[in-house]
Amino acid sequence: MDIFLHEDRCAVNNLPNHVRTAFVSNNLLRSDQDRLDFCGMVMRESRVDVFLPRNCGPIASSEKQKISASLIHAIHKYTLNRNRSSFTDGASEQIVGDSFLGLAFTLLTEYVENGVYVRRTSEIQINTGKTDWKRTINRIQGYPSSESMVYLDTLGRKKITHYNDEVTLIHAEIIRELDRLIGWIFFDKDLNIPSKLADIKPPSGDNSAQIRILERELGILYADRDMKLMKDLIAYLSKASNNSDDSLVIGISKFHSMWEHMIDSCMKWKFDINHRLAKPCYIINGEYQIATQKGGRTDTVLRSSDETRFAIIDAKYYGAENLANLPGWPDLIKQFFYAQALKDIFPGAIIYNWFIFPGITGTAQSAHLMDPITGVLQDERYMPIKCVYLDPMILVSHYNLGKKLVELAEKLIHI
Known part of the structure; x- marks a missing residue:
């Protein structure tokens, strides 16, 4: 990932074409505007253009990522404040990408705390798992021995974790994508998520098909945490489906x-x-x-x-x-x-x-x-x-x- 630093109020003509295009598509740049009015970032593929507040001064190359992540965190914190309008006069600011950032941080936090979503079921099997004596006595032939019965076979309940369930595949793919997009912002250090999720293959189908799978899963869940996760995953895929631009823009105008x-x-x-x-x-x-x-x-x-x-x-x-x-x-x-x-x-x-x-x-x-x-x-x-x-x-x-x-x-x- 390559980070390019700029400052708010920099000359628009000096910006890369894809950055100007992203600003125009997000209504952050007028045709007659010669100076930018924006703090935040524009990300496209492996390039990130970060716009720091004016008069920041020179930033060491070793500090680029840390400084950039700090700014995006501050913007996110600011968007969570519900009383910010009381501090400004005149035209209010325009915030872009805050809903995506909030949802992304929520999904990454949930993953760090609970890992990838897996479906767990249980099956009754012979001579496996914890013995279910009631079921064994009712269904297995017993043989008298002294004052008790002997069962040559027992029935037990075995818990099975399905790592190849389609919902698991969808969740893992979203986490991989978020790690690529904003992992450098969210995590203090590299958690090597691609390696941890390497054994989980990509999901099949497009976003619409994946949303339908998640909605079906949501309908059979009862735990609040799992239900919220499904809703957040659906929201993320819905936003991705509605985004026609290939650049990710997060930031604020009128800083x-x-x-x-x-x-x-x-x-x-x-x-x-x-x-x-x-x-x-x-x-x-x-x-x-x-x-x-x-x-x-x-x-x-x-x-x-x-x-x-x-x-x-x-x-x-x-x-x-x-x-x-x-x-x-x-x-x-x-x-x-x-x-x-x-x-x-x-x-x-x-x-x-x-x-x-x-x-x-x-x-x-x-x-x-x-x-x-x-x-x-x-x-x-x-x-x-x-x-x-x-x-x-x-x-x-x-x-x-x-x-x-x-x-x-x-x-x-x-x-």
Whole structure:
């Protein structure tokens, strides 16, 4: 498998034709679009094109697979969060391949825990297995001996495992395929699945025929685990039948929403202030009516344990390299307002204001308002917004592990 790394916002014209075709077929690329808006992967045969968040910096060849798998895991974790819409403004993200990825991870987890599905039956045989004395006494000729009966033959129940059952063949083939497609993402180390399943031959028939076999098996099952497995296998084959493209696409557009969510998830000393911020109020028909849903909504606010210091964080997924791709007037005014609103609620507190950009290092240090005529800074009225850069893949790693960015939080809140 060959992994080729790119970054979000890379030039579309530099991408391979099959990658551009995959993006177009998944509605991730417009005809007039010159820069990509996507983080994730496109896989075709043994080639994987991975699109990391912007400003990740150089990645060592030995780290390509680990970094790529970490990103896909983070995207999967993000898709499982049901409150992510509360972190983003404007157009929402588009997530592609999340249902396939979730189903694939479920099937691989089930296989690791329980192995390949096999049908087990039992047969009554002579002189084999555990003796069934009731059946033996009723059906086998006994001979008197002293005060008991002697049976020259006994009937026993022998358990038989059918490794060549068609359902077993289907399950094994799906696991082999998933291992080839995303085993490098799911497994920490190579489990050599092809070797373990080498003795199980491929199933016969196309996907439709295999689905019918699984549906028949589902109809005779009673165990919840086996029933769920059959349903998941049917779902997988159904998705494969409906997929006309030969490329596997998994990822997310408009990564800024996930950027905001991950930063919020990895912060320590978070403080919910949104419910206390002033809300717009209108006079309608002579009555004051508050627009609760139209109130201010900060990304993340931190509060020190002694409640004397606050940090207002605005996670910005900007290039942040020059004036053209730094936050503009609406972003600045919003942060200045939040600082003032927080000061009104906690008059004696020290307020720090921050932009967090993706990057290993950065050029922007802080944002100010300046009088364009006199060149005088307005720092006394509008507290400067400091800038900090965060390595996107360090954030992704912490997010996957459920760890907090303690050192960063300490810096933001000046502990």
